[in-house]
Amino acid sequence: MSKYSIRQFVQETQQEESARDFFELETDRMLEVNLNGRVWAKAGSMISYDGNIKFEREGMLEHGLGKFVKKAFSGEGAQLxxxxxxxxxxxxxxxxxxTVLDLEGESFFINGNDLLAFQDGLEWDIKLMRRVAGMMAGGLFNVRLEGQGLVAFTSHxxxxxxxxxxxxxxxxxxxxxxxxxxxxxxEFVTDVQLKSFFGRGSGESVQMKFSGNGFVVVQPYEEVYQAQQS
Structure with a gap:
């Protein structure tokens, strides 16, 4: 249906009042957090809220000097x-x-740009991919989460x-x-054959190689990251 009356539009797009879980997918592209305490979210991701909620940017030294140093290298994409x-x-x-995952003691890596929100109490740390930073514009970093709780990440x-x-x-x-x-x-590997197709400066020639037992999640889109701030 491409045309709506006002009443039909409101009915089709209104929030679900029955949602009560801590994380609820209001739509495939909007996450509802039923907050009673604290949650961590990507800086700038707030669309709307009701109730008594206060927002605070993560303190530079809040998690210790180690994470502060890592965040200085990883750029704005790591801001929470x-x-x-x-x-x-x-x-x-x-x-x-x-996508919402319920971690039950497992650990999980998420590309730092794709981390949307996670439940307070999960352990997390920033992992820099230094070896690839010189090969691609802006480099890459990821966040490791572990413990019991919910985490939401995004994909194109x-x-x-x-x-x-x-x-x-x-x-x-x-x-x-x-x-x-x-x-x-x-680990990061360079494909010489791909270089001949895409040119010496192309990120296409740099690949991530995953070995062992596990899984990797990919999206049908190549996201270009902004260069890091010096």
Whole structure:
């Protein structure tokens, strides 16, 4: 249906009052957080809220000097905000599709640009990909999360999960790689043949190689990251 009356439009697009879980997908591209305490979210991701909620940008030294130094290198994409209070908070990121995972003691890596929100209490750390930073504009970083709680990440269009086994390593384009299981440590390789197709400066020639047992999540889109701030 392409035409709506006002009444029909409101009915089709109104929020779901029955939603009560901590993280609820209000739509495929908008996350509702039923807040009673604190949640971490990507800075700038707030769309709307009701209730008594206060927002605060993450303090530089809040998590110790180590994370501060890493954030200085990883740029604005790593910025998080805290939302404290009671109410409903709606977050989104450039209309990207949202996936919610319930971690049950597992660890999980997410590309720092694709992390949308996570439940307070999860352990997290920023991992810099220094070896690839000189090969691609802006380099890459990721966030490792572990523990019990919910985490939401984004992808352009539908994500695809690829299984990694000892006899079948998986190679991915870093710009299309969204997340991977916490037991995997990717290495970066350069494909000389691809260089001949895309040119010496192309990120296409740099690949992430995943070996072992686990999985990696990719998106049908190559996201170009802004150069880091010096």
């Amino acid at each position: 905000m805290k939302a404290n209070g009671q109410g409903r908070l709606y977050v989104a990121d450039m209309g990207k599709k949202i 269009y539908e994500p695809l999960t690829l299984h990694v086994t000892p006899d079948k390593p998986v190679f991915t384009d870093p710009n299309a790689t969204v997340a991977w299981s916490g037991n995997l440590e990717p």
